[in-house]
Amino acid sequence: MKKRHLRKRAYVLLGCIVVLVLGLGIYFMTRPAVSFNESTQDIEINSTYNPMSFIKKVRGNKSDVTVDNSKVNVKKLGKYKITYTLNKKNYVLNVEVVDTKKPTFKVVNKAVEVGTKVKASEFVTDIKDETKTKTYFKKNVSFDKEGTQKVTVVVEDQGGNKTEKEVTVKAVKDTKAPLLAGLQNYDTTVGSNIDFMKGITVEDDFDKNPKVSVDSSKVDFGKAGTYKVIYTTKDKSGNERKYTQTVIVNNPRPANAIAPSGEKVVYLTFDDGPSQNTQRVLDILDRYHAKATFFVTGNGQKYNYLIQEAHKRGNTIALHTYCHDYRTVYASTDAYFNDLNKVGDMVKGLIGFTPRYIRFPGGSSNTVSRHYSAGIMSNLTRMVQEKGYQYYDWNVSSGDASGNNVPTARLIANATASRNNQIMILFHDTAAKNTTVEALPKVIEHYQSLGYTFKGIDDTTFTPHQRVLN
Template identity: 45%
Template sequence: MKHTKNPTRKALLFSILILFLIVLGYKLYKLVSFPLLLKDTHITIEIGEPFHPEENIKAVLFGDKNSVKEKGKIQTDKLGTYPFAYVYKDKEYPVEVEVVDTTPPVFEVVPLDIDAGMKVSANSAVKNIKDKTKTTVSFKEDYDFKTPGTIEVCVIVRDEGGNTSEKTTKATIVLDKEKPVLKGVEDITIYPQPSFDLKKGIAVTDNRDPNAKLEIDKNNFDSSKPGVYTIEYSARDRSGNTTMKKRIITVKSNENTNSNEQNKEKIVYLTFDDGPSVNTAKILDILDQYHVKATFFVIGGNSSYYPLIKEAHQRGHTIALHSYSHDYGYIYSSVDAYFKDLEKIGNIVKQQIGFVPKYIRFPGGSSNTISKNYSSGIMSILSEEVQKRGYQYYDWNWDSSDAAGNNRPVSSIVASATGGQSNKLNILFHDAGAKSTTVEALPQIIEFYQKRGYRFEGIHDDSYIPHHNINN
């Protein structure tokens, strides 16, 4: 029996062969036409991770990866889709590189301590947020922060990639009715000056609000014009509790302050420079014994005796400023150096009595000539500048001579100190540790002037102001 061939099967085999040749031809064409083969045309990388373009190259026909160049800049620290291209044999192979963020933020929560009714930011409930993109913080719900008590709140942190993390914490809500404390609002007298810092020396504290706000109503205050001004201070905490205080600032004309004008009033101003020291307590006891007041021009350096500044102030004596260092070479080297030194002793005194005195005495007096060795003409400048800045300086018009040496005979100090003939006497003494005979001489000096009808006062705003002639 004779077999005949199956035309259908033959046609099928022929078709498969043709298809194979077409596919093979296409691949050969593609290899010749596109000698660079890439794995992907859309590449995704995590933000902050490095971009390795060579890893996307599948094959290079007629060459290697080193012969492929790159075109385009990818900001791996910023979300977005960036155009990029491989360049091989003068042909570009474009791809897209997408920088994404798929990692949720990591953070910690803190408990909240809230005043009832205050505005609460969700940021105050989180800390140590870690994420490679910017984040926003919000509460999961609109919580009631008006009712005192403790509640649980949920905080959500979302990054730019849309990833979110959430945690819960406790919020304690407190009804605060305590007003802020306003300190330093004492009445003061100043001399005319271009400007005066109304906030200087003022402190606001609150039992719960660390950022209580201070507001000042100046009421047309002009520190350059003599007059009496009422300044209103108010401190407000985040719960709305408010403390208000009024302060009287007297701007006193400093006209005629350079005169040594006398009148019929017989007043002795005992003034002690260079303390506090081991002698200060003894001097205070003698002054109390005779019921007289004095003035202490204090310096720095004797920190163990600083509490005696407060003691003298509490006993009704006047505290004034001499200098911190009493170092002529430093304080008279420049105007800035002088005021830095003065500010330093001022701050020390403020710690003891709560304010910075405006009465001062130049080391060596305004007539000193030693300052010429360090800065020519500086005393002429300082004598005017201190008054512009609200200070008044006091020289002396009689001298106890205790500066002539240590342990001078008591009789010599008494003889010198009691030789004054003017009705108003500002007598220079020293409160240094080596001036023990000054202490011993003090009772005789006080008794001498008391018997002659003098009264004793500490320096005050209306005191006699002796100014020397300026010699530099």
Template identity: 45%
Template sequence: MKNRKKLVITLIGVIVLGIGLFVYQTFIKKQLHFKENMTVEINGKFNPNSYISEVEHGSVKDVACQSKNLNIKKLGKYEVTYTYKNREYTTTIQVVDTQKPVFKGLDDLTVSLNTTPDLKAGVEVSDNSLEEIKYKIDDKNLDTSKEGTYEVTYVAKDSSGNKTIAKRKIEVIKKIGSDKQSNEKVVYLTFDDGPSENTKKIMDILAKYDAKATFFVTGRNQDYNYLIKDAYNAGHTIALHTYSHEYSTVYASVDAYFDDLNKVGQMVKKEIGFVPHYIRFPGGSSNTVSRRYCQGIMSTLTKEVVEKGYQYYDWNGDSTDASGNHVAVDKLIRNGTSCHDNNVMILCHDTQAKDTTVQALPAIIEHYKNLGYTFKGIDDATYAPHQSVNN
């Protein structure tokens, strides 16, 4: 009888213990565990599962989250509710701002002597808070009256106290290019609109005659961008002709022009390691088509490019291959050899459709060589022919 009584007591104890264990496991013990860092960056992406460190007897797929009270766009602490096996777990998520502001457009800048550079032009600063971030510029060491390399400091700070200090190099140089022709008899062959299928053919002809040239490149045919580096390594000059070469784009405004110019500059930098400072305006500085998009823009650009350390080059010799595709070879030779100045800058084009330009090139080179001219690429001392500005 006693043994039976003990057995009953034991069974009751086991049952009670089992019920207690069940109650503890189900209703008392946490089965969902969270990480220590319960923060999310303001305007960031909230991933509720990323805060769970362990799910006992299940997986994160079994967990639901209710985060309607969480405002990811405002700093603060918010309660978020997770549900697992019909049990709710309330935790606190804090929206924080720990990211520093980010500067863009602080590439090295080259400016001419005795000019006042716009140190804000093209500069952008952003922050994950999406607030408007103001910044200060410390240019007390910049002296544009003297040639040299200077450092300017940009400081930005957001409302959370995150601070960014960035440095920018400013190189002050003499104005590139000469207003007068030299006494040396030189031909500057210039090829716009490349690179293209014809660039290699042009370089082969130039190599045959030991002649150097200048390529004013665009971003319109980037399958051939490797030829930019090949041309540079062969001793030719690489210059800029805008990225898009779309008149409606480059002449929409002064800022639009410089945005496009900067884009092609960065493209070329990837190939040769630096941004050239020799440029040619689409249509030349005398173009009138720019009037359709921005009245007076050429009058402004011709001054501002020089102030920013560029020099623009028009031409005093013209092959006239811009008049159409597949222009007759004899016409190109006749027009391309018609200039008799000491310094001859000849306009040619480098596109797939200018096959007759390639054919006419040897005769043009031979003509000037027979007259005692040498063929060079543009450099800082090169005569810069400028046409009359018509807008």
């Protein structure tokens, strides 16, 4: 009985072993030849990945596995499949391109106009993230009252990652009108036309699209004269400001006058020298590698050696007047040429020749000459050219003729107001014009920064002729 029981137990054990062996055989025969670390593998967006690293085990040689990951777009969030092939059998791994990194950004504290709707994006800069982002306030905010408050802005990416930061917002009333830039006074001729909005820009503290209009209805391009144009800026809060600019319409230049070219050149001109300030002017010109023109007189002969020095340094010497006394110079055309010949002879004795470039005392548009000889300027402007001279007025005035020691800042503002390509600036070289010397470096630096060169007058220089009024 006992033997029979033992035999029965042996048969049961043997059967279990057989079942186990068969089960193991079936398992090893049917188990995947390629297995993976995860059932679904995450890939960070825009990253570089190795699909072979997702394999946990290979039954056989791993080098025999081929991979097809052509359907995976690492630049786009989503679910994809990678197919691995071994011994002509495919094994598919589900992968997902994900974004797990939070956006980074900077915030800007700023003022806003009371009562306006403001977007959270206006306070955010330099957003960095691998996916598209959206920006919003964490809570509803209102800027209907004046005052300062702290608000939280949120930047969220397509992966649902969020970064929050606090900004300070000051709500204020808008009381400032938009500012206009690019203004200039215009100098043109009869029959021309001007685009008064060219080069004009307008900016406002709060209004992104402020309005600007120009009223040029008073300008008559068919008649020589001095006119005004009025620019008006206005923002959405109703703040308004007006700017007035001058337009000079001249009669056509004489046939032998030269029109401006497209080259950006500034002609610095100094009347009434030489003086004790001439040396300072020359040294500044050399420092900036600039040249100028000196319209000289006979009133500073103590400093005539500086005429020679200016010429030696490559500057242009031109004729202004010998006595600079209007009563004498404009008594008659003969009186004018007697004076011109005297200053011409003086300069010839210094530099070896008589310059043919001249400037009338007061310019060709002066009206003082009426007191001494009616119509003399109309005659002189014609006669000097008939005698081989060319006269030069200016299209920019520094304003230093208005008095002695005019504030330097005012001179700089006046002298740098032009946007023409060809600019001839009127300065004066006398002992009382110290602020002119002080302003000169800033004027040169301004135009050099805009790409202008500085030349002395020569035979190719444009000829600014103002309207003759006598």
